[in-house]
Amino acid sequence: MRSISAALGCLFFLNSVVSLQAQEKPKEVAPQETIQFEQDKAQAHMRELEQRMFRLAELIREAQPEDAARLKLGVERARDTLIADRMSQTSQLLSSLKLEQAASGQKEIIAELEELKRLLLSTDIDLQLKLEQLKKLKEARAKIEALVRKEKVQLNDTKAASDANRKDDFVALKESEERNKRLGEDLEQMLRQFGGAAASATGAVNGAVKNIGNAASKLGESNGGEANKEQQEAIDKLSKADANLAELQSGLEKELEAFVRQRVMETLAQMIVEQHQVRQTTEKLAPRVAEGRKETVVAVKRLSEAEEKIVQLGEEALGLCELVEFSMAFPPALRSVIDQMELVAAELSSGRANDSVIGREKQIEDDLQELLNALKQASRPSGASSGGQCSSCDGNLNKLLAEVKMLKWMEISLNKETRKVEAEFVGKPMQDPDLASRLKTLVEQQQKIQSITQRLHDSTCQDCLGK
Structure with missing residues (x-):
């Protein structure tokens, strides 16, 4: 070391x-x-x-x-x-x-x-290496998706130029095809770092690059029909490569899920402890801030640094969850809590330490504990003997219950915020800019909850839904 x-x-x-x-x-x-x-x-x-x-x-x-x-x-x-x-x-x-x-x-x-x-x-360097591999797998798939989109544009534009007999268009189409070829070559090089595990995907991309090169040559000859055939083959091979990488990604996510969920739970527990310490300190300083003591205001401002460190922990946990994708509801749920932390950090940075700030800090503690409890629920064994496994799809019912619990928490939090907005803006016209901004945020959050609920419903078997 x-x-x-x-x-x-x-x-x-x-x-x-x-x-x-x-x-x-x-x-x-x-x-x-x-x-x-x-x-x-x-x-x-x-x-x-x-x-x-x-x-x-x-x-x-x-x-x-x-x-x-x-x-x-x-x-x-x-x-x-x-x-x-x-x-x-x-x-x-x-x-x-x-x-x-x-x-x-x-x-x-x-x-x-x-x-x-x-x-x-x-x-745990092995875990870090696998997380990095997963990240690069996702980056590679994103590059494949982007290249497929570009090649589909080439396919359609080439067909349109051929049908209209626009020979002049083939010069620009050939240049675009050559750019796509270079992107494909970079992608192939990127895939080689995964070794034998991605050999099939690497081979498919290599074949696609050759097809794209052939298409460029045919475009140089103003042969749109043959270029279209090569472009379609390239798209098919790129799609095959993406399917292969999707399997690798799914396997790696399953391998990492338990480890990452445990890491996130440990991070949440640490955040709760540190948030509790921030709140206790705020409560001690609040009376002296109310008296206007300058040295206490300075202390409160320094306390914002501790809150920002908790935000960083939250971002770290959020990043891990989004990378491994072990939950649909957890990332937006944690994001809403982090947003509240950032508001607290801003308040403390301004030297404010009143009942409103303390109340928000306490709510953050409670919200983090709710999320931690939900993840503990998802971590319970899924064996049939423990009642945590669906007999039809072998899915983990505890994970489903944890997702539902987080969605319920999100809806309750949204309801509280809605009531708060209603109380703050009573009698105000809908055209009020502050009210319009707050309502827009509430609507977006409700749409997010609805979207996650629908995705969860669509990915859950009927027997699980009937439990």
């Missing part, structure tokens, strides 16, 4: 530098050139860190394979999230005195550095 410690030392330094910059306020005695210099220095350190992690991974690959895998994954994460490039963009914002945008960018960079630190400190 010595190599990991060295990398972490650089990372801790980077985080502290960017954090210090994010805290800077525009002062007459601190010109933007000084802050920009520090930002540029942080970017240089980030580039150096990426290179060091890569070299270390190569050096210790045989002696310390687990640490090497962790370092390599860290390099990939840093490059995928473009941390160094975003530091450069932030530097440009600082040079043009766009301090608010720069501060926002620095905040995002700090979050990425924290995520990179967690990755390097992870004790």
Whole structure:
């Protein structure tokens, strides 16, 4: 772990530098050139860190394979999230005195550095590698879907040009086809990293690339009919590749589901503890804030940082769930709680610590506990002897009940918010802009609940629905 410690030392330094910059306020005695210099220095350190992690991974690959895998994954994460490039963009914002945008960018960079630190400190590298593989599988499928769309456009445009005998159109169509070929070649290269598991998909994409190249040649000859045949074959092969990757994705999601759900449950438990601490502190500070004590207001503002850390934990849990897709209702349910946390963070940052803020903090604790209870329900055994397995589809009834429980919670929360809006805007006309905005949010949330309920219904067998 010595190599990991060295990398972490650089990372801790980077985080502290960017954090210090994010805290800077525009002062007459601190010109933007000084802050920009520090930002540029942080970017240089980030580039150096990426290179060091890569070299270390190569050096210790045989002696310390687990640490090497962790370092390599860290390099990939840093490059995928473009941390160094975003530091450069932030530097440009600082040079043009766009301090608010720069501060926002620095905040995002700090979050990425924290995520990179967690990755390097992870004790379960196998889980992290599989999560990364799942992420890349989804990215590959998205690229296939995009290429299929482009090729279908080519197919239709080629047919239209042929039918209308528009020979001039074939020049532009050939250029578009050649661009599609390059996209296909990049996609094929991407799939090769999955090895034998995606051999069938890689082969199908390779065949599709050849068909697209042939189509480009036929378009160069103004032979739309033959080009159409090649384009259709390419689409069919790309669809076959996507079906193969979908199987891989489904298998990996099933393999990861229990581990990720447990990780999310642990994160929720941590969030509840930390939210409770924030609320207790807010309650202690509230009386002195009401008295107008400046030092207490400053303490409340600092408390917003603790709330923002809870938000980051929530985003981490949300990201895991969305990646593995073990629940339909949990992501939007948690998102609505995170939205409430962000409101609390904003209130605390403004120095407010009143009954309204405390009430919202308490509601967040209760909401997080409801979501945790629902996930515990979904984690119960699904065996027939325990009554958790459907005799018709072998589905997990406990997971279904957990989904329904979260949907019920979402509807109750929406009802509470609706009543709150009704009380706040009693007697106000519908044209009131604030009322219109709040109503729009309520309508969108109701539509979201309805959509999830329909999806859950459609994916559930009749016997499960009759339980």
